[in-house]
Amino acid sequence: MEVDHSMRRTANAGSLASGRRTARAAVLAMVMALSAAGLAGAPAAHADVEAMAAQAAPDDDILMIVKGVTYPFSKFGLIRRLKQIPSVEAVWFDLQHGMAHIRLKPGGDVPDAELRRAIVNAAYTPGEIFRPKVQAGQSAPVLR
């Protein structure tokens, strides 16, 4: 599967010294792979994807594809639904890539099922969930 291959190549490169840099590179690879697979709509320019990856600075952040969001007014219910999850600190949404950027509270976590339920209740369709955090002893980021 193309997504897995891209991520594995990124993870096997071994040139990134810190976990944070590894996570950013993984985000970059994942978004590029999603774009190539047509999941992210219009193909994203390389610089754009780098900017997105740079935004994913804290390793605890979650990126999630949300389908069906097309203009600012439709973001309101989606963001408020995600903010109802107790461990979520902040949410912002990239319309162009259909990407919800979810910042968790320190030490917080949220199951994928709860994220998907929030998106469905917001009347949209959940897509891929990407957690750039590299767990100790884990060689690749987690794509669920």
Next chain:
Amino acid sequence: MRPPHGCRGRIRACLPVCLVLLAWVLGAERARAQLTFPSASPVSAGNVVVRLEPEITTFSGNASSAGLLAVGLYGASPDWTVIVQDHTLVSNTAPVTVGGHTANRTATGLGDTLMELRYTLYSVDDVGSTFRIAPYFGIFAPTGTDNANPAMPRGLQPGTGAWGQREAISATWSKLFWNAEAQVGYENYAQSAGYTFGDSFYADAGFHYLLWPRNLEGDVNAEVFASLETNYTATNKDRMIGATVPGSGGQLWTADPGIIYTTPRYSVDATALLPVYQHISAGGRRYAWGVLGLFRYAFFTEHHW
């Protein structure tokens, strides 16, 4: 409840001058609901959207209609939306002839209320794209004032005084840089005090194009759309005490250029309502133009089905 004989007499006296026009005014008013028609756009469960829509419609011969429509939407579930539309204020003005004397008269008061359910029947979502189909089922409640100015005919009172129903189906295809919407619907009213408004068929379409910003990278929180919508209404003749009301009913087709400013929390819209085609027998009077504003604000509640 039937009107007193005196009232009925006045109505008959001024029929040749204004009833045609007035029924026309009301017909045009009923044709429009939102800017300028309801869509199938998603409403999140627990979301509450409040909308205020001031509107002015003018006709030749110094006739006009002004009103404020208040709309509340509640996302009861991801698929079901409850909608209440209330004509908070309606003011109809027209030249009315009573006893051989013609003068401009105004009927101002509360309008009727429409309670609707919308169900998202079909949806296909992708990144930056959605296509949805949603039928509407609605009931008109005669909450308005149907005798605000006894000198004016039934068709120009702020409220119809009659129960009615409305069925429609909307489709929305929305992308990041444009969206297209269409709707067809039908509404009819029960008889009230011997008067039955003609049932209406309507068809609407709209296209919105993103003007600003052209770059949607990052957390975009405001957009401006150019809007072009169109509304067609065909209304059957009204009937009063079993007889057809002369000049009532007809067809109206409008084109509505407008602009939309939207943020995650609110949106402000304005559109003109310009006649493209009208086929009525209203004694030479014609629909001239209208303007419609819209202010929409979103609230959030945790509660939903």
